[in-house]
Amino acid sequence: MPKVKTSRAAAKRFKKTGTGQLKRMKAYKSHILTKKSPKRKRNLRKATLADSTNVKNMKKILPYL
Numbered sequence: 630m631p632k633v634k635t636s637r638a639a640a641k642r643f644k645k646t647g648t649g650q651l652k653r654m655k656a657y658k659s660h661i662l663t664k665k666s667p668k669r670k671r672n673l674r675k676a677t678l679a680d681s682t683n684v685k686n687m688k689k690i691l692p693y694l
Contacts, residue, residue, distance in 0.1 A: 636690040651679035
């Protein structure tokens with residue numbers, strides 16, 4: 630049986646938690662930061678979990694994560 634290739638783009642963006650969930654960083658933190666409030670920018674720093682509706686497809690493209 631051949632090995633399954635990992636999507637390198639996804640592998641750089643997601644990590645697995647101890648319970649097997651997928652952790653991701655939030656979007657909208659890269660540019661145009663002057664109009665965003667400090668509170669909003671502070672909350673964008675924190676990691677969050679990937680939505681459960683996407684997890685099945687994510688596990689397919691990240692077979693060894």
